[in-house]
Amino acid sequence: MSTKPPARLGLPDLGVGVGMRIPHYADLLDGPEPARMDWLEIISENFMLPGGLPRYNLGRALSRYQLVQHGVSLSIGATEALDLEYLRKLKALIGETKTPWVSDHLCWTGAHGVNLHDLLPLPYTEEAVKHVAARARQVQDILGVRLLLENVSSYLTYTSSTMTEWEFLTAIADEADVGLLLDCNNIYVSSFNHGFDPRDFVDGVPHARVAQIHLAGHTNYGKYIIDTHSAPVIDPVWQLYRQAIERCGPVSTLIEWDDDIPPFAELCAEAEKARVIRDEVARDRAA
Amino acid sequence: MTAPREPMDAVMAFLEPAFRRVDPLAGDAAIAGEVAAHVTGNSRLTPAEQVDIYRRQYWLRHLDALADDYPGVAHLVGEEAFDVFLRAYLVAYPPRHKSLRDLGCDIVTFGDGYAFADDVQAAAREMLAYEHAFIDLFDGAEPPPLDPQKLTSIPEDAWERARVVIHPLLVHRRVRFPVHRLRLAAKDSDAAPRTEPPALAPANLVLYRDDNLIRFEELDGTAFALLDALARGEALGPACEQVAATLDAAAAEQLGAQVGPWFQQWTARRWIVDVVV
Ligand SMILES: [Fe+2]
Numbered sequence: 001m002s003t004k005p006p007a008r009l010g011l012p013d014l015g016v017g018v019g020m021r022i023p024h025y026a027d028l029l030d031g032p033e034p035a036r037m038d039w040l041e042i043i044s045e046n047f048m049l050p051g052g053l054p055r056y057n058l059g060r061a062l063s064r065y066q067l068v069q070h071g072v073s074l075s076i077g078a079t080e081a082l083d084l085e086y087l088r089k090l091k092a093l094i095g096e097t098k099t100p101w102v103s104d105h106l107c108w109t110g111a112h113g114v115n116l117h118d119l120l121p122l123p124y125t126e127e128a129v130k131h132v133a134a135r136a137r138q139v140q141d142i143l144g145v146r147l148l149l150e151n152v153s154s155y156l157t158y159t160s161s162t163m164t165e166w167e168f169l170t171a172i173a174d175e176a177d178v179g180l181l182l183d184c185n186n187i188y189v190s191s192f193n194h195g196f197d198p199r200d201f202v203d204g205v206p207h208a209r210v211a212q213i214h215l216a217g218h219t220n221y222g223k224y225i226i227d228t229h230s231a232p233v234i235d236p237v238w239q240l241y242r243q244a245i246e247r248c249g250p251v252s253t254l255i256e257w258d259d260d261i262p263p264f265a266e267l268c269a270e271a272e273k274a275r276v277i278r279d280e281v282a283r284d285r286a287a
Numbered sequence: 288m289t290a291p292r293e294p295m296d297a298v299m300a301f302l303e304p305a306f307r308r309v310d311p312l313a314g315d316a317a318i319a320g321e322v323a324a325h326v327t328g329n330s331r332l333t334p335a336e337q338v339d340i341y342r343r344q345y346w347l348r349h350l351d352a353l354a355d356d357y358p359g360v361a362h363l364v365g366e367e368a369f370d371v372f373l374r375a376y377l378v379a380y381p382p383r384h385k386s387l388r389d390l391g392c393d394i395v396t397f398g399d400g401y402a403f404a405d406d407v408q409a410a411a412r413e414m415l416a417y418e419h420a421f422i423d424l425f426d427g428a429e430p431p432p433l434d435p436q437k438l439t440s441i442p443e444d445a446w447e448r449a450r451v452v453i454h455p456l457l458v459h460r461r462v463r464f465p466v467h468r469l470r471l472a473a474k475d476s477d478a479a480p481r482t483e484p485p486a487l488a489p490a491n492l493v494l495y496r497d498d499n500l501i502r503f504e505e506l507d508g509t510a511f512a513l514l515d516a517l518a519r520g521e522a523l524g525p526a527c528e529q530v531a532a533t534l535d536a537a538a539a540e541q542l543g544a545q546v547g548p549w550f551q552q553w554t555a556r557r558w559i560v561d562v563v564v
Contacts, residue, residue, distance in 0.1 A: 045386055050428035053499040073385040079296055086385055111299040114381045116306055117348055118341060123298055131295065156337035157327045160294050195329060223331040224340060 004208060007249050009146060009179045011101055011211040014039040014066060014252040016274045018267050025057060027264035034064040041254050044071040048089045062097060069099040077108035077122040077132050087142050094145055101211060103148035103181045106169060121154035124161035124168035133175035140178055148211055150181035153189040153227030165190065166204035173209045180205060183214035184240040185233065189225045198240055207248040215241055215274060216256040230259035233270060238277065245281045298325050306341045307381060313339050349377055352387040356422065359414045359466060362473030362481055363407050372401060388422065395419050406484035410464040417466040420458040424496050427456040430560045438562060445564045447524035451517045452561035458494040459514055463487055467503045495558060509534065509542065510549055
């Protein structure tokens, strides 16, 4: 890129949101007033369906909240052809939700016609950069909205990798001209599993391309950490978040909690912590 | 589209089947060299142990998803036998769809050829098919509702040849075992584990969606036969004649008076979505 892109690639800062999950539907959708939440993230695949309860609830959510679509099945790193039928359905949903961007993971989810339903890391190679960047560009063109790619948590590294994960992410984002969804918990998990300094990751990505941040909890098994989204965000991840906001400016932030889901009030308290950090960084900036 | 991708292909060709292996890679000396060619490992974990993290997650994720969809089968065959069944299914039919919703797309076929314990074999297969029907019913497309004006505009003498269109998601089937009640019992977290094999209790079941919730209803044999004929596309007159032909004289006599109330009831439940003359 010869010219530096604008902050967040010109995408809006939506404030702090949470993932829309079934145990919280009563809190989010049934009360007389919407919950005090800036925005909600939905898993696209859960609503790419013809009818029934999921579609009904989507309609209710859309009447109350700004929704942003986050996907898990794009498999941008797979070597099989892009699934055009999937993209057609995804685009149809984008038309309904008016999501300002759409995100998915920098990963592969299967091969040889098998779908492993996992977010599998790619080898960090020039070959993979070229392959993924070409596909990401194509997907972004088809969908007609900005695509953000998210760094995943990983539990293995490849002998064939020739660069760091943040160099890999940067090279793809620059070459494809896509945005980044920076997951601070995933950075932490991978840094523990692979022994790098997570602060180098946050410093190393192109900050103007970061248009969304994820925060979540994980499970530490001693020899490795798994990204379970089943616990509060830990302090070192909050510190990475602060560092990211300092580098990137205010960025739409989302708390993910998918297992052992707490009462809605507890989730709101996590969101509030993110707001406090954003406000503190903004004050420091102004001073 | 892009440059040759041999190294990426090689990584995926090795890892895709490795991630869904039944047995751990760690400790398998025959494969250690190949794992180490692709995966680095670290000071705490060998390359095989790193791959095994994904392998364990693969099984947990898919077994959990299937257990959510088929609780009645688990209740019938017992948790242990159910786990063995699901693992065998996933080996025979690895996941091919993007959504976990479709994970069980071949499970009824697989179950038809699978040997459950003798005393639950028939009930388990019937339950599998019954529970599988919930998946499409849950999120299938809703057709436009029946237009009441259209009904009133149908001339009296046209009803005979009218085709009554049944909701495309409605499932009707004769079952030999009370799968609908057994499934409810299975979903009740306080339910005691089943101790006796299920007893035969034939029923004519209708499974349908109302106000986005899935409900079942038992019909008597005559009503069920009429619904079945209509769902097959028979016009109302011939459908009634077919049903009447299976009844004794007294019952056939009554049929004419029963059809009206059934029609009203089925319309109210949105089982009937159109009438075409
Ligand atoms: Fe994330």
